Structures are given as structure tokens and as C-alpha cells.
Amino acid sequence: MGKILLKNTGRIPEPTLRRLPWYLSTVKILQTEGEVYVSSTRIAKATGMEASQVAKDLSYVDLTGRTRIGYEITSMVATLESFLGFTHLHKAYLFGVGSLGGALLQDSGLKHFGLYIVGAFDINPAIVGTSINGIPIYHTDEYEKRMAIDQVNIGVLTVPISIAQEMTDKMVAGGIRGIWNFTPYRIHVPDTCMVQNTSLYASLAVMYNRLLHPEKENK
Amino acid sequence: MGKILLKNTGRIPEPTLRRLPWYLSTVKILQTEGEVYVSSTRIAKATGMEASQVAKDLSYVDLTGRTRIGYEITSMVATLESFLGFTHLHKAYLFGVGSLGGALLQDSGLKHFGLYIVGAFDINPAIVGTSINGIPIYHTDEYEKRMAIDQVNIGVLTVPISIAQEMTDKMVAGGIRGIWNFTPYRIHVPDTCMVQNTSLYASLAVMYNRLLHPEKENK
Numbered sequence: 001m002g003k004i005l006l007k008n009t010g011r012i013p014e015p016t017l018r019r020l021p022w023y024l025s026t027v028k029i030l031q032t033e034g035e036v037y038v039s040s041t042r043i044a045k046a047t048g049m050e051a052s053q054v055a056k057d058l059s060y061v062d063l064t065g066r067t068r069i070g071y072e073i074t075s076m077v078a079t080l081e082s083f084l085g086f087t088h089l090h091k092a093y094l095f096g097v098g099s100l101g102g103a104l105l106q107d108s109g110l111k112h113f114g115l116y117i118v119g120a121f122d123i124n125p126a127i128v129g130t131s132i133n134g135i136p137i138y139h140t141d142e143y144e145k146r147m148a149i150d151q152v153n154i155g156v157l158t159v160p161i162s163i164a165q166e167m168t169d170k171m172v173a174g175g176i177r178g179i180w181n182f183t184p185y186r187i188h189v190p191d192t193c194m195v196q197n198t199s200l201y202a203s204l205a206v207m208y209n210r211l212l213h214p215e216k217e218n219k
Numbered sequence: 220m221g222k223i224l225l226k227n228t229g230r231i232p233e234p235t236l237r238r239l240p241w242y243l244s245t246v247k248i249l250q251t252e253g254e255v256y257v258s259s260t261r262i263a264k265a266t267g268m269e270a271s272q273v274a275k276d277l278s279y280v281d282l283t284g285r286t287r288i289g290y291e292i293t294s295m296v297a298t299l300e301s302f303l304g305f306t307h308l309h310k311a312y313l314f315g316v317g318s319l320g321g322a323l324l325q326d327s328g329l330k331h332f333g334l335y336i337v338g339a340f341d342i343n344p345a346i347v348g349t350s351i352n353g354i355p356i357y358h359t360d361e362y363e364k365r366m367a368i369d370q371v372n373i374g375v376l377t378v379p380i381s382i383a384q385e386m387t388d389k390m391v392a393g394g395i396r397g398i399w400n401f402t403p404y405r406i407h408v409p410d411t412c413m414v415q416n417t418s419l420y421a422s423l424a425v426m427y428n429r430l431l432h433p434e435k436e437n438k
Contacts, residue, residue, distance in 0.1 A: 011432035018421040021403040025380045029404075032381060047405040085427030086420070099328040107322040113420045114427065153430055161244045162251060178430045180422065184240040185248075186266040194429045196422045201305070201332045202237040203399065203415045208304030208333065210413045211372055211397045213230035 012060045017084075019057055022047045024080040031073050039070035089116040091152045093176070095167050096159030097122040097137055100182060100200075104156060105132040118150050140170075147174050154178045161185040231279045236303075238276055241266045243299040250292050258289035308335040310371045312395070314386050315378030316341040316356055319401060319419075323375060324351040337369050359389075366393050373397045380404040 026046045030038055040058070044051040055065070061083045065071040081087050089111075094101055097120050104110070105120060121140045122128060128139045138146055155176040159167045164185040171179060172193050179194070181187055184201045245265045249257055259277070263270040274284070280302045284290040300306050308330075313320055316339050323329070324339055340359045341347060347358045357365055374395040378386045383404040390398060397413050400406055403420045 012428065014425055017425045017428055018418070021418060021421050021424055022405045025383075025402070025404040029381055048407070084420075084424040085431070086424075088427075090423075090427060090430075099326050103322040103326040106325060107318050109318040110419070110423075113423050115423055154426065162248055164244075177433075178426050180426060183244070185244040186241045188267070192433075194426065194433070196426045198417065198419065198422050199237070199240060200329070200417065201303075202240045203417050204309075204329075204332050204334055205240055205303040205305075206233055206236045207373065207397050207399060207413065207415045208307075208309060209231065209236055211309075212304070214396075214411075214413070 016057045016060055019047070019049065019053075020061065020080060020084055023054065023058065024077065024084065027071075027073050027076050027080075031077055035073055037070040038073055038076070040065055042070075086112070086114045088114050090114050090154055091150060092117045092154035092156055092180075093143075093146075093150070093152050093171075094120040094135075094156040094158060095122075095140070095171065096157065097124070097127055097132070098158060098160070101156075101158035102132055104158065104182075105135050108133065115154070117156065118152065119146055140167075143170065144174050152176065154180065156180045156182065157187070158182045235276045235279055238266070238268065238272075239280070239299055239303055242273065242277065243296065243303065246290075246292050246295050246299075250296055254292055256289040257292055257295070259284055261289075305331070305333045307333050309333050309373055310369060311336045311373035311375055311399075312362075312365075312369070312371050312390075313339040313354075313375040313377060314341075314359070314390065315376065316343070316346055316351070317377060317379070320375075320377035321351055323377065323401075324354050327352065334373070336375065337371065338365055359386075362389065363393050371395065373399065375399045375401065376406070377401045 023043050026043055027038055040054040041051045044054045061079060063071060063076060063079055092115055094105060094117050101120065105117060117135055120135055120137045121143055122137055123140050127137050130137055153176065155171045157164065157167065157179055161183050164183045164187055168179060168187040168189060172189055177193055179187065179189065181195055181197045182200065184199050187195060189195055242262050245262055246257055259273040260270045263273045280298060282290060282295060282298055311334055313324060313336050320339065324336060336354055339354055339356045340362055341356055342359050346356050349356055372395065374390045376383065376386065376398055380402050383402045383406055387398060387406040387408060391408055391412050398406065398408065400414055400416045401419065403418050406414060408414055
């Protein structure tokens, strides 16, 4: 069996980090089909990449294929899942239990990828004190008090844009170090905090425009 | 008042399309604060961009500011919302009513940005025939029959990765022209169809890695 070592390879480029889950999905499917080895060429074909790029991306994770045999699938799945952080539980809070926030609380799938939302915050008296999908909803004023108990690193931001920055400042002051921003607002954070933007509305804007103007990108 | 004309400006670069919602959020907030005009410099500062880039992006939408006065906010909000497609209803189907799919059906916020999910498909007998948030859930076998009635362009893909490609092929064959792919799998489509990937799991992978290795990007 190919020797696969997992070193702590540190900070790797974002494009690579975003491609690794594609490779993981591909080899997970092959695994369920009973396959044992996979070549970088096959992963490349399945994901629309160049084989050399696949091999380079995987080398960041210290995954190296064997000549004429390829990568051992079971090890690869385990290594990638661990490296990407999906097998660890990362505690998170959600801020703003409106339509999108409430929907995300319902999505138990996030937990399978390591995101464990342990509490949510809002100011709406109709929902404060209740819970969604087993996740308690606290009043926003209780955030600092809860932080002392829960020791959370990640905050999911789903408040209205009008209070997005104010809530961000509060989150950072309370000790949140990573913000998953679902609002279409550009929040500002100090260097000690990092932001991942997932704007569903920007994706919609791109899709609407492309459907209206389906010509090829040739200029 | 500054004259603001909206021409059909066609296909514009994706980075611009992704920034326009930031500008829109910024001016919407200024609008609620009673402001009447805004400069590109102010929008740039609020969104972390260069003023020249903001002006260039807005010129794609035929928004031109007046010297020393800037852009008229009310017109700008209306023009951007219309241009981005948020004021039109775009009918969509959702495929795969699992945890994430069910959560997205709950999110009425998508409708405020023009996405009108008129039906969902699954094969689980426990949910086929029921509805979520007023949206009927049909058996996947009924897709072609429903398409003839609903004439939908957009499909939201939230199935398990093991059937992501198979479902994609079915969607495309039935007439879906734009796929919003929430699975971490790289789906393949013909040139006549476009894909927007929103991988929540890739965002999580980036966030976990950056939290683990918070040093600056200096190599």
C-alpha cells in the first residue's frame, strides 16, 4: 500500500482548498463503487482539471500517488476529510435568526462537515428562548455571557444588512475569530479576524445575467 | 437630478457582477439613513475597493455620477436591483429535499432576490406529496410533466453527491438552463447550460484552515 503521511502542511492557497472538496467527492463516489485505487488523471477528468494540477493540489496534503497504481482511495478519503477539518467539530454561533438564519439552523448537514452550531442570537422576543433543530436561541445581549461558557471561534452572520457591521464589531469584541458572512454587505474586521463571504445573492445575480446573455465568454 | 439611463448592457464580467450587490447594500443603508447622493469614493471606502474600480463597475450598468455631487441614491438602488435581476421573478425548481434542500425551501429571503422556487423533487415517499413553506414536493419522475406546466429555467441542486451527475443530466434533458449547484461535486453540463457553484463545504474548509494557520499571506 502506498505510504501516505499527513504532516501539518500549514496555510495552503485558497484555490487549492476550494478544489480539494471536489476531489474528495469524486473519490468518495469511487469508494462506494468498490474501487481501490485512483489515478490523478481520472480525478482530473472527473473534475475538469489538468492532471498536473490535481497532483500538485494533493501534494499540499502530502498525498502522493504510486506510479502506474495511483492513490489508495480509502486513505485518501480519510486524509482529505481530516485535512479539510470535516472530521473535527468546530463550535459556532449564528447571529440573526431570520429566514436564512433559521434555514441554516435546520441544515444538519453542516455538522457532517464539522460545523457545530451550539447557539443562535436574535432580539426578536417571539423566538428568544425557543430553539430550532435543538439549537437554543438566546437574546443578543447574552452573547458575551454565553461566550465565556461555550468558547466559540466561528460566527455565522445572517442579520439584516443595516446591522451587519454593528453585529460584526460585537462578535469580534466578544472573541469570534472567523466570520462566515452570508449578508451581501462587505463587513470590516481587524487583522485578527478572518471572513469568508458566501453571498447567495451574488450567485443569483451572476446566474440571472448569464441566462439573459448566454453567449460564450470570448472577449 | 443626474440622468440615469438603463441600457441592456449585456454580459458583464463575473467579478463586477459579484461586487455590484456590495454597492447595492451600501447605498440601501445610506438610503434608509436619509442620504440623497453618494460619491464613488464613499462607496469604495465602505466596500474596501478603489474608487476607480467602483466607477468602472457602475459604468457597466450605465450609472454615471455627477462631478462633485455623485450618484443619486434612489435611482441607483432601483437601477442596480433591476439590473441584477432582483426585481424580476425567476422560476426555479429544487432537486433533493434533504437537510440543505429543505432548509433552502424554508428561506423566503430568496424570493426577495428574485428566485421563486415553484416546486421541489425527491423520491422519498415520506415527503413526496407534502409541501414546505408552501412549495409542493413532487416525485422526481414527475419532473418532465411539471416542466411542461411550469416552464422553469433554473434548477437548485441539493442531492447527495452519488446522484449529482445523474440528476444534472436529467435536469438538462428536461430543459433546465441554469443550475445552482450546492453539492461539493463538479457536475458536467453541455454548453447550452450554465452552472453556479455555491459550495458551503469549500467555504468551511477555507475557514478552518485559516483559523488553524492565522499567519499573514506573505509567501
